[in-house]
Amino acid sequence: MKNKKIAILGTGFISDFYTSTLHSQRSGDRVVMAFSRSIARAGRFAEKWGIPHYTDKLSDAVGHTDVDTVIIGLPNHLHLEAVQAAARAGKSVLCTKPLGRTAAEARQMLHAVEEAGVFHGYLEDLVYTHKTLKALNSVKNGALGEILWVRSRETHPGPHSDWFWTSEISGGGAIVDMGCHCIEIGRNFIGKDIKPVEVMCWADTQVKPIEAEDHGIGLVKYENGAIGQFEVSWNFRGGMDLRDEVSGVEGTIRLDHFLRTGMEMFTAVGEGGYVAEKAETDKGWLFPVGDEVGALGYDNMFHDMFESIDKGTKPMEDFYDGYVVNAIIDACYLSAKTKKWEPVTLDIWKGRTKVQKISALKEYDEHHYLVKEEQLPDGSIKLILKEKSSGKIIQRES
Numbered sequence: 001m002k003n004k005k006i007a008i009l010g011t012g013f014i015s016d017f018y019t020s021t022l023h024s025q026r027s028g029d030r031v032v033m034a035f036s037r038s039i040a041r042a043g044r045f046a047e048k049w050g051i052p053h054y055t056d057k058l059s060d061a062v063g064h065t066d067v068d069t070v071i072i073g074l075p076n077h078l079h080l081e082a083v084q085a086a087a088r089a090g091k092s093v094l095c096t097k098p099l100g101r102t103a104a105e106a107r108q109m110l111h112a113v114e115e116a117g118v119f120h121g122y123l124e125d126l127v128y129t130h131k132t133l134k135a136l137n138s139v140k141n142g143a144l145g146e147i148l149w150v151r152s153r154e155t156h157p158g159p160h161s162d163w164f165w166t167s168e169i170s171g172g173g174a175i176v177d178m179g180c181h182c183i184e185i186g187r188n189f190i191g192k193d194i195k196p197v198e199v200m201c202w203a204d205t206q207v208k209p210i211e212a213e214d215h216g217i218g219l220v221k222y223e224n225g226a227i228g229q230f231e232v233s234w235n236f237r238g239g240m241d242l243r244d245e246v247s248g249v250e251g252t253i254r255l256d257h258f259l260r261t262g263m264e265m266f267t268a269v270g271e272g273g274y275v276a277e278k279a280e281t282d283k284g285w286l287f288p289v290g291d292e293v294g295a296l297g298y299d300n301m302f303h304d305m306f307e308s309i310d311k312g313t314k315p316m317e318d319f320y321d322g323y324v325v326n327a328i329i330d331a332c333y334l335s336a337k338t339k340k341w342e343p344v345t346l347d348i349w350k351g352r353t354k355v356q357k358i359s360a361l362k363e364y365d366e367h368h369y370l371v372k373e374e375q376l377p378d379g380s381i382k383l384i385l386k387e388k389s390s391g392k393i394i395q396r397e398s
Contacts (some may be wrong), residue, residue, distance in 0.1 A: 099322025101171025
């Protein structure tokens with residue numbers, strides 16, 4: 001294990017979360033350089049976290065001799081420049097989500113790190129939550145059979161900083177901000193080697209006085225017939241709601257990451273401080289989160305990244321994954337305009353090809369397939385069967 005010396009680019013909300021995680025996890029990993037476009041903000045951030053160096057010059061941050069790893073927590077329109085600078089400096093580079101504003105930007109970032117031969121990690125924290133990793137292990141062990149459908153929902157009252165709300169800077173609205181989480185969660189459960197082929201998406205600006213969408217719902221169809229479904233909104237009242245459902249031929253998983261997770265509190269006078277990310281009030285019924293770092297997956301994410309750097313292996317999420325997610329989001333925005341199913345354009349595909357559609361035919365006997373078996377209130381068993389020869393659906397009771 002080699003202790004990492006990190007330059008963190010950006011001093012906003014996400015960089016606070018990242019630095020808190022980094023300084024509390026593997027004891028020797030430290031942020032040694034803070035970069036902000038404002039030298040005053042860089043200085044305040046460095047003082048807050050005990051960081052020895054800070055600057056408002058990107059090249060000085062990534063090129064500092066003490067730095068071996070660069071973490072990008074900047075607004076979306078600055079990701080490409082920062083990745084290219086880190087790649088030129090020969091540093092391992094980790095970038096927050098979404099990788100780019102578009103698939104074209106993400107592809108340029110992927111090219112930069114692959115050409116430079118540097119380690120690259122996509123900081124998609126929500127696939128690293130403790131619950132998600134346990135659920136993924138169950139899926140890999142076959143507990144749910146083949147995965148047919150994944151639904152992921154992230155909704156809250158809206159992001160923290162002004163740049164999120166300007167589509168030229170962010171690349172869009174709620175879909176690019178949070179749909180990237182939901183889409184990648186779906187890919188992980190369905191199988192990242194299964195190609196996403198087309199999408200259908202609705203998006204609108206329902207509440208907020210902005211040009212970008214504040215609510216979006218989408219379907220992502222995969223080559224094997226599986227469906228990923230997402231809902232994202234900046235209009236949800238009551239805090240942050242993170243939920244996933246996974247449905248397979250043989251079972252179902254339901255996950256609730258941030259609300260109704262086992263800790264509920266009522267206060268008439270107020271909590272008197274921070275409750276949880278995106279909480280709208282500190283009075284009434286509250287849903288504090290005991291360990292936000294764990295609930296949001298930051299601890300497992302950085303552990304995977306740093307262990308992968310040490311071992312020279314691929315992390316669970318890298319820039320290629322970010323590129324695929326951006327390609328899906330591009331198709332979502334196009335579909336929201338055309339009101340049609342739109343293809344996912346992937347100039348680079350590293351997964352399987354010509355994948356067969358999911359088939360779960362179960363033989364009941366040599367003449368029938370089993371459609372359904374059900375126990376009735378009187379204790380009898382009803383069978384719904386399909387005749388192999390005629391294709392006719394019949395029922396039997398015993």
